[in-house]
Amino acid sequence: MTSPLDPMIAARLKRTPDGLVCAVAQQRGTGEVLMVAWMDDEALHRTLTTRRGTYYSRSRQQLWVKGETSGHTQYVHEVRLDCDGDTLLLVVDQAGAACHTGDRTCFDATLLLADESDTDDVAAGGSDAADQATPV
Amino acid sequence: MTSPLDPMIAARLKRTPDGLVCAVAQQRGTGEVLMVAWMDDEALHRTLTTRRGTYYSRSRQQLWVKGETSGHTQYVHEVRLDCDGDTLLLVVDQAGAACHTGDRTCFDATLLLADESDTDDVAAGGSDAADQATPV
Numbered sequence: 232m233t234s235p236l237d238p239m240i241a242a243r244l245k246r247t248p249d250g251l252v253c254a255v256a257q258q259r260g261t262g263e264v265l266m267v268a269w270m271d272d273e274a275l276h277r278t279l280t281t282r283r284g285t286y287y288s289r290s291r292q293q294l295w296v297k298g299e300t301s302g303h304t305q306y307v308h309e310v311r312l313d314c315d316g317d318t319l320l321l322v323v324d325q326a327g328a329a330c331h332t333g334d335r336t337c338f339d340a341t342l343l344l345a346d347e348s349d350t351d352d353v354a355a356g357g358s359d360a361a362d363q364a365t366p367v
Numbered sequence: 368m369t370s371p372l373d374p375m376i377a378a379r380l381k382r383t384p385d386g387l388v389c390a391v392a393q394q395r396g397t398g399e400v401l402m403v404a405w406m407d408d409e410a411l412h413r414t415l416t417t418r419r420g421t422y423y424s425r426s427r428q429q430l431w432v433k434g435e436t437s438g439h440t441q442y443v444h445e446v447r448l449d450c451d452g453d454t455l456l457l458v459v460d461q462a463g464a465a466c467h468t469g470d471r472t473c474f475d476a477t478l479l480l481a482d483e484s485d486t487d488d489v490a491a492g493g494s495d496a497a498d499q500a501t502p503v
Contacts, residue, residue: 240479255391255400262398264391267454279480310480313473314466318403320474322482330450337449338456343376344415344446346458 234272237279241272245316251287254319256297256329259308265329266337270319275310282307284323303327370408373415377408381452387423390455392433392465395444401465402473406455411446418443420459439463 234241244252251269258265268286270278274294277285284297284305298304309322330337370377380388387405394401404422406414410430413421420433420441434440445458466473 243477253389253403255403257398257400262393264393264400264456267389267391267403267449282480307480308482309478311474312477312479313403314468314470314476315473318473319479320400332450334450337451337454338447340450341379341448342445343448343455344418344443346444 234276236272236276240275240279240312243312243316244272244275246271247317249289251289252317252319254286254321256284256305256321256323256325258325259322263336264338265305265323265325265335275319278307278321279310284321298326301327301331303329305329370412372408372412376411376415376448379448379452380408380411382407383453385425387425388453388455390422390457392420392441392457392459392461394461395458399472400474401441401459401461401471411455414443414457415446420457434462437463437467439465441465 246252250271252275253267254270255267256265257263269289270285271287271294274285274287277283277294284307286295286297287293288295296304304326305321305323307321307323311320312318313320328335330339332340334340382388386407388411389403390406391403392401393399405425406421407423407430410421410423413419413430420443422431422433423429424431432440440462441457441459442462443457443459447456448454449456464471466475468476470476
């Protein structure tokens with residue numbers, strides 16, 4: 232299927248063998264990194280034209296609009312492409328939880344290495360550490 | 368090669384077919400997303416034990432310590448794992464430019480979709496837009 236993605240943009244993308252680029256979603260204002268997902272050309276086209284965060288699910292092999300079922304939508308303020316064309320950065324307004332677990336971000340639960348200024352234990356593998364979360 | 372990475376952590380990683388997880392580096396304090404790269408178990412082990420951002424180069428098929436040649440090192444304050452175990456978030460202090468182009472971040476140069484509150488043109492494919500950068 233040929234995507235209607237702007238050919239000038241499509242020409243700059245460096246895709247994985249299965250046609251995807253990595254996409255990092257960041258909350259506007261706070262700078263929180265909310266989640267990392269994947270986009271094909273069509274997902275990027277829809278994101279750019281609708282300003283609704285739209286991704287490609289590798290497991291389900293289909294497009295998904297973030298929040299379509301949960302209501303936790305992403306309004307996309309800005310999209311940037313990185314220097315080698317294989318990663319996008321989306322600056323968004325995230326409604327509610329970004330993570331399917333109900334956490335605000337997909338990175339809230341598991342801390343592998345703690346800031347040295349913290350005295351809390353680190354979740355070295357086994358347990359989660361949501362309560363020990365430290366602000367960026 | 369077996370990595371000395373903590374087996375409890377290794378067991379939680381969901382790697383690509385070539386044994387990698389995605390790693391997002393974010394500047395501590397400002398929240399800037401600096402770059403996205405890849406880690407194998409050994410790169411993660413070294414990052415956790417040395418607090419120097421260490422990655423795996425897919426093109427060169429070897430480990431690299433960020434800034435080893437450029438001096439633009441990353442001191443790693445925090446490492447988090449996402450909900451499905453395939454992406455790491457590193458909160459770092461980045462010395463100088465994170466991007467090999469000399470830009471502060473790998474996302475500075477190319478804006479595909481601008482904030483609606485901006486009146487600047489968008490680099491729709493062809494040209495870069497570093498001068499039109501808007502703060503997160």
